[in-house]
Amino acid sequence: MSKPPSILLLVAILAVLAIFGVVGARYQLNKHSESTLEQLALVRSDIAAMPEQERAFLVELALTCNVVERQPVRAEVVACLRSVPKNASATERLDRLLAPAPGIGQ
Secondary structure, X not given: OOOOXXXXXXXXXXXXXXXXXXXXXXXXHHHHHHHHHHHHHOOOXXXXXXXXXXXXXXXXXXXXXXXXXXXXXXXXXXXXXXXXXOOHHHHHHHHHHHOOOOOOOO
């Protein structure tokens, strides 16, 4: 008769799987974040330089509408951001953020 695997071996296997899971999850999260910011850069090329609250607002809308599933085209990104249900003040805020900056052709 063969012996069942030891508890220590099972714990070691679970630890290795947990490490791979954490590393994989971080990689996917970073990849998703980069993709989201790349999509938003199609709408606002200055996304990295924007004030934190404005950038967070756009990122929240982008994550809510799952912008990374859309084509990387400005019109698709704008349609995605506009598709998120919001109140009148949030709609005005989005319109202001989507308006081209003076002197910047979009």
